Amino acid sequence: GQQVMQIPQYQHVQEGEDFTTYCNSSTTLSNIQWYKQRPGGHPVFLIQLVKSGEVKKQKRLTFQFGEAKKNSSLHITATQTTDVGTYFCAGPIGSSNTGKLIFGQGTTLQVKP
Amino acid sequence: NAGVTQTPKFRILKIGQSMTLQCTQDMNHNYMYWYRQDPGMGLKLIYYSVGAGITDKGEVPNGYNVSRSTTEDFPLRLELAAPSQTSVYFCASSYSPGVGGTAAKNIQYFGAGTRLSVL
Numbered sequence: 001g002q003q004v005m006q007i008p009q010y011q012h013v014q015e016g017e018d019f020t021t022y023c024n025s026s027t028t029l030s031n032i033q034w035y036k037q038r039p040g041g042h043p044v045f046l047i048q049l050v051k052s053g054e055v056k057k058q059k060r061l062t063f064q065f066g067e068a069k070k071n072s073s074l075h076i077t078a079t080q081t082t083d084v085g086t087y088f089c090a091g092p093i094g095s096s097n098t099g100k101l102i103f104g105q106g107t108t109l110q111v112k113p
Numbered sequence: 114n115a116g117v118t119q120t121p122k123f124r125i126l127k128i129g130q131s132m133t134l135q136c137t138q139d140m141n142h143n144y145m146y147w148y149r150q151d152p153g154m155g156l157k158l159i160y161y162s163v164g165a166g167i168t169d170k171g172e173v174p175n176g177y178n179v180s181r182s183t184t185e186d187f188p189l190r191l192e193l194a195a196p197s198q199t200s201v202y203f204c205a206s207s208y209s210p211g212v213g214g215t216a217a218k219n220i221q222y223f224g225a226g227t228r229l230s231v232l
Contacts, residue, residue, distance in 0.1 A: 042203055042223040088155060099144040099209040099219045105155040
């Protein structure tokens, strides 16, 4: 069945270092979404990428959607302690616009001050 | 707007007990979802609904039931609680324009979650 995989599962960085998480889908996606979940919290939508090769920035966060629309990445420049949490990518299930998403297992980021 | 509201926040059940997790949204979203999240894992879809009166199974529906009598409410029912149902449950909602709509929708908004332990 359709799968979305994220690597790495965990990442510990020193504050100020950069961080990247990668998301790979077994199928071509019409769009990809990224969510952040703080410890003890709930997932919160960050961004949606739709176009092949699309790059979007939110302050220190850079999101990319691969040319084949099967992979994506999130890069954080100069991490801060406020970046701590788990980052999930998610893509639509199947080809129809059903609203359902399949989530990757997430990358948990720890930042040492 | 409150967004997506889940109750209760925490619950401990004994094996075999039943309970209903409540979820309500005030954003007039047509789609609603129930997920479970086990420690260190991603989100698994239990059930979803594309509108009042319409529900369908997700990836892990066994042991659960849902109903959607109104646009706002989407309760999740556990009939015979089992230790395997110990998890954090999230309700979410989204607006979907349906087939032919643009891809710039289907952004999901999550409730704060219900932490359930079955002992």
